[in-house]
Amino acid sequence: MTRALFAADALLPTGWAKNVLLAWNAAGQLVEARAGADKPAAAETAGGPVIPGMPNLHSHAFQRAFAGLTEHRAEQQDSFWSWRTLMYRFAARLGPRQMEDIATWLYAEMLEAGYTSVCEFQYVHHDADGKPYADDATLSRALLRAAHKTGIGFTLLPVLYQTSGFGGLPPNEGQRRFIRSTDSMLRLLEALKPACDAQGARLGLAPHSLRAVPPEALREALAGLDAIEAGAPVHIHIAEQTKEVDDCIAWSGQRPVAWLLEHAPVDARWCLVHATHMDADEYRRGARSGAVAGLCPTTEANLGDGLFDFAAWRQHGGAWGLGSDSHACVDAAEELLMLEYGQRLRTRQRNVGATAAQPHVATALTLQAVQGGAQAAGRAIGGLAAGQQADFVVLDAQQLALQGLSAPDMLSAHVFASHRTRAIDAVWVAGRPRVAAGRHALHAEAASAFVAARTQLLQD
Template sequence: MNQIFAADALLPTGWARNVLIAWDGAGRIAQVAPGATAPAGVPTAAGPVIPGMPNLHSHAFQRAFAGLTEYRGQAEDSFWSWRNLMYRFAQRITPESLEAIATWLYIEMLEAGYTSVCEFHYVHHDTDGRPYADDATLSLALLRAARTAGIAITLLPVLYQTSGFGGKPPRADQVRFIRSTDNMLSLLERLAPAVQAQGAVLGLAPHSLRAVPPDSLAAAVQGLTALNPQAPIHIHIAEQTQEVDDCIAWSGQRPVQWLLNHAPVDERWCLVHATHMTPDEYAGAARTGAVAGICPTTEANLGDGIFDMPLWLQQGGRWGVGSDSHACVNAAEELLMLEYGQRLSRRQRNVLASRSQPEVATAMALQAVQGGAQASGRWGAGAAAGIAVGQSADWVVLDAQHVALRSLPAPAMLSAHVFASHRTSAIDSVWVGGARRVAQGRHALHDSAASAFATARASTFAPD
């Protein structure tokens, strides 16, 4: 049995003192004992131990062009003009460059406090739209990248069929994404053994209502359920006002309203963004038990809008955070941006604190870990829902000697990590499945992976 002693640890029930944590050879927590005395020879954490953060929404390849669209290309830039640039970049990704980009990204995530990732993967085919000899080539590249980095992964192959509501044919620059429903289900069957061998999770991501017609959505969910009734389902929904307007023109209903009326939405589902909802949609979506996948830095970068988190919480809604397009890769930064967005829209402070947990950073961390674990399909027995018996041994150790944290009580250290440090700089170590992946703030493969990433990005953007 492996053990670590923490003077302070953030458990699902809140902060606890003098906590002895033990885990087995499978990387699962076997004991959490607050009020313990450190046994001789057991290492003591360098600072407070907090649960690892699940990253519930990632498009790995987009990390390579983060920062390269921050210029005005037309009179009024928007999500849709950004998307055109992203499609151009997606056409140049190779299996080798994708693996190098994803490996570095996943190392960045670990160093920034994420311990698992939900990879919303929609670049499937070669540049001309034809399948690779092995149809799972790019999915397998992502699995290898996660294994190399040592991050837990939920692989979500994306079903993408149309370019707009009403079955509009796909655009020429979308050919790498397109799959029939039967072909997608065959891919899931092909991937299942590799995913299981890696201890990963396999789910499905119908891209959006504009990209998956109703019949295909129903068939895909039914087929996935036949393969695995617990498999997670993620979907982009109501991210942009134009999407809402187009959905109303097509169906007479708003996107979330339509989804709730036509799909078996439940706890398996993650509604990514869900930025533009009515109060009735907030209430209806929360009742299903689905998780809202909020990506604050990407939603800010793309000008999406601000999710009404207080209204969602009033309805009992569950939520987690993702880094999406990876304009920022930092778990604490997403929490900071989430809280600051609520402050700006409501002109209040500490909006996401609660009566039971007045420390806003603590309240957000606990809720995001629970929701993220659910959305990743890693909750229940052996899940990653926090530091508790039966859960995956995933945690982050803060550096109690960091200048922003030094001499503070543990809850204030977490607050300082989120609101007052450089956010990655106050992390000492990161553990996934009981294995230390980051030590003294740095991953063992940091330098080599960064170099490979830079080479892949340079080749991707090289002139023809």
């Protein structure tokens, strides 16, 4: 059985088009995305312009529960590293039910904010004492359940974490819930694969960082991953902080991205999360490797990471996508705004994200972020085209900031002028409505459970 939606305006991979018919099959896959169409009698009509759903390529779900709780001076000079200490304290208290409740609310929030899929970089594996649960996959299964309940598309990336610094430094007390041997990680992947397959989720691997995974473990884990699921996504934190760059040079004589490119088979299946601090050669070689740069603008701003050289990456044809990471902000449009504004401040120019093909910044950035996010997720979610999943967002044409505008300007207003109120009416994932009139069906229930989980964690 085929379902269809008719849109007066829709953002196709080639740009904006008029009178677009979107049709999808029972599996939620688009079989048609045709411009200049007549409206079939049986097709629904979109209430506003239709844009592709945004993949969220980097998430630590549990961190949503302490967003806003670290915005006070804890040290003489606060940084990522002092924030990390507070994060470890919070992670130490987390239980499976709290993980599921926090993630359920977060994923409902994401859907309401225009994200239709998420890559979950999952590194809390064990109980509070650092011992494996009876079911070693307990916390990963909690995340799978949250994704299933909300209907968000899912890529699960269990994290390999072994050391606290370059050169094999032993893990510290705050990392005890994260630590796994390589063999243990591969057994976890084997245990999770049937559940992911049954849910239509994608399974991959996240070596946490070069400081947390020694070279031999990285090689063994990648070989083991290929034996379980060849071509699966590989995500890694890299070059987020200048201290990390300095420590990597002291250890190896090379910068992190340069070391990775020379010692690992980096290609289009890889996502280099942050990659903020690269030199010109790393930008050139990293972009040409085919890897996706995983940019998380609001988290990178919140943590004081620094600014990615967007122009240098795109100059070499680099793919990129967006993640909400620590979830200080959960809003696809605001990530686009922060990315563009950061580059404007960096270059002292306007409309940095525009391209020759797409002069509207919001249009150009949306299309590129969807393509890069789909690649990083390892799923067919790359936009409104036949063969891709029917993931899309209907903008609210009645929202004041959008009224009376053309479709490209509506998207621009949604990103740059909606004053932190979302101009989203409906969100569909795999051809199924998940958000209507701006609200997810689980909004109230999930919000209540989230507040209860956070309250309990703060009281323990």
